[in-house]
Amino acid sequence: MGTLKKYDVLVIGGGHAGCEAALASARMGLSTCLFTMNLDTIAQMSCNPAIGGLAKGHLVREIDALGGEMAKVTDRAGIQFRMLNKSKGPAVWSLRAQADRVLYRLAMRSVIEDQENLDIKQATIEEILAGGGNIKGVRTSLGAVYEALCVIVTTGTFLKGLMHVGQESFEAGRAGEFPSVGLSGSLAGLGLRLGRLKTGTPPRLDARTIDFSKTDPQQGDDPPVPFSYSTTTIENPQLPCFITYTNSETHRIIRENIGLSAMYSGKIKGIGPRYCPSIEDKVVRFFDRDRHQVFLEPEGLRTKEYYANGISTSLPFEVQVDLVRTIPGLEQAEIMRPAYAIEYDFVFPTQLRHSLETKATGGLFLAGQINGTSGYEEAAAQGLMAGINAALKIKGRGPLVLGRHEAYIGVLIDDLVTKGTNEPYRMFTSRAEYRLLLRHDNADMRLMEKGREIGLLGGEAYCRFVEKREKVGAEMRRLRSSRLKPEAINGALRDLGTSPVSEDISLEQLLKRPEVSYALIRGHAPSVAELGQEIEQQVEIQVKYEGYIARQVEMAERLKKLEGKQIPEDIDYRALPGISKEILSKLEEIRPANIGQAGRIQGMTPAALSLIMVAVGKRKKTS
């Protein structure tokens, strides 16, 4: 069969990465086609029905600030919103939403169908076509060929997916879906090195068989805070989650049947995530714990299905039934979908550039779980960046690479391409060196300018941001220049249990005190203009954190200096004397773009780094 059609960009896979990639490319004006094996599962949430959480919520905000879609769709599908870590400082607050699985899928699909320049097609891609080191197009299982300048592969867990329930295993991409078998070989044929990972999900239960009175309900925030800077209100009714616990009887059943677990019988070869262990793993490794939490999360507004978060397992189905029924509230519970573990192929992400383009084949981009990550948010963030960078490449512009000091997205991609991963990679705030700079509240300040510049962020969102930025700036200036007399404020200070002042004090100095909140400023020296909670909070954070923020900015400046020292792509690491084999092989695979990145390669020594610097310096002199 000859070529059916030519596109600028093809996206293989309609999950969270694929959707963002396709939308970004199309919105940047490029003709784009999204291929999915099943049109009805576009943007399917295949694991827990929730978006966000620590660090992940930050990623969603960043996606929104750059002009991505995930935050907006979550706001439309969200049925519970909670700001986590409220007892700690605002830098580590993070939003999480429970989402209606069906609403999410449909909302994203309608956005995609309404998008100009974007076609969607149900097809299984069997082969990636390339020649001369550059991408040419793809071939479907029916033999159709589509040509393109760039191809973005976002196949999630589908590459040679193998599901396990106890001793049973099936080839599958997800429960009830076919895997993608041919594509792995095609990627390997392009010279990419593949590995194998594992992840798992818990059983889904029938709400009609759950006694919720034996569990603790957990309500969301009221009013709910939305993810997107563009969302004003959350329309959906809000639902609680429910918490219950395993007990010694649960643990006894698990121990007695441990040999039947696909995980423990040696059937599974892939490496699973340590932060999301199966219940059998928790019981074995933390044998002294007498209980583990189980969160019962609603799958949606119009379904009785509940997701039993915390008891992911690869035990046989009948053991799953037994262990579930030991848990308070679940004594009569019926499992609607069994828990399973799934193994899948991934590509070692050190073979990618920061743009997410493969080093081996120009125009071939990879994003999402195929790069060894886990999580919808990590996938969407990569999809967005791959879509942006494919579009920029076709437009002849340099890639958008976010620094570790600019965004969690920058931390995510830099970790992947510099350190690689051996387990499904999940974002944590502790991975960010500049956590105080990368707050969820200032994602717009950090990234909207960039989103606007590449042509992805809409004019309306940008205008609102500019207005906010101006108001914040004006209020900061006012706080610095306005002063209060002691007699005007000392009463209030005494009431707060903080020491009174003897001279005039600036509003900024006042707000710096831990006991003083912006409400006090509002009460004693209000701004002329009505600021609103968002701006007040922004001002308060900037004032209270000022010293620490300045320290992190200084650290970030030092990093930027190192990242400014470029390493030529064709440098011959073998010519460097005295570099150990281990470091040499890493350098040759990763090919760091600059000295800053080279320093982050695991096992890098100061001596090796100085040898590289010497070699780069020498080249500069001779050229």
Added chain:
Amino acid sequence: MNLPDDTIAAISTPIGQGGIGIVRLSGPEAVAIAGKIFAPAGKRKLSSARSFTVLYGRVVDPAGRQEIDEALVTLMRGPRSYTREDVVEINCHGGMVAVRRVLDTALSAGARLAEPGEFTKRAFLNGRISLAQAEAVMDLISARTEESMRIAGEQLRGRLSGELGRLRESLVGLCANVEAHIDFPEEEIEPETIAEIAVRIAAVKADLERLSKTFDEARFFREGLSVAIVGRPNVGKSSLLNALLKRDRAIVTEVPGTTRDTIEEYLNIEGLPVRIVDTAGIRHTDEAVEREGIRRSLDALDAADYAVVVLDGSEPLREEDLELLKRVRERTAVIAINKSDLKQRISREEPVFQGKDLIGISAARGEGIEELKSVLLQANLRDWKEEREGPVVTNIRHKQALDKSAAALGRAAGVLASAGHLELLAIELREAADSLGEITGAITTDEILNRIFADFCIGK
């Protein structure tokens, strides 16, 4: 940067000490060069010998086939050698002249004379030893006396490394604890109370500070204890210096560019390097040049770790003596009353002597000198000896890293005390960890995450 693509050679035993000398070669040509100058007694050639074998034979001049010395040659093939390069060590006996001739022969056969510390530098560049070890070795190379050797040697053997490793583990644990609370707010993590974290922080900080303090305590083992000999003219300072140096003279250095009025000499008292500053006599004078000399003497006195005030016992105390004694009242000093062989005209009960060690000596006859040395050693080592069972920091870079780490923990304690937010505490703890990581190897996020997953059951 000097890149190790040639073969270096050097005498690797201290000059003028011991009956055996070692010439060490390292580099790609080490075996070939040694093969040219070594004739084994047996059939096995050096080039075909296995690693870690010792061959007996003669060192010969490759040109004249003239025998230079009997020798044992040890072969260590890279990478399992000190520098990770091929290393050959030629053990010869027969003193300095022979060792030097062996080296010269090796150099004429194609080796290059190594720069000071170059073997260690190569070991470091080739990833054989860490920066901390390299620096300890550098200190070892420049160690002046046996006690410094002992300290440097312990560091090399890992006593300090062990202690640093323990501190590092504590910091990783603290970081993991705080980070777990930040990143996993919904997990059932045993809540460690603020008070418990504060106690742990204080304990690590105290350990860091104690270790850092050993640097100052060990300083005189590195740099030598400086002792100023002061007194008015003609009380016998120079005789005392000569008496002190008579048997213990190790290195004599006239420090150029200081002043011809103060002379520094090194001596070795039971392994303690002592730098003695002999000063110009101190007296009242209107003469400009002499006044300048006296000023410098007083400066030297102030700068020294310890003072020996020399008095002439055969004469009553003069005003100049009293002024000098007043000057040393608040500092560690010993008073040596010289000329004990003459009739004594100074009472030992003088109030100005109160609280100071008094020793009668005769510099001319060499009497009381051993007692003076012993007082000198005791006064400076009393506290030190009791404590030096533990590891000692001998490198300034290490001390600075320890101080930075302790300071960050101090700020962390401040954050806790003011009920500050956990993420600010985390920043200080990370900084403490990063500072210590400058000595021990970086503490990475992955390491902290590993600890979190090992210590806490995470997994909603």
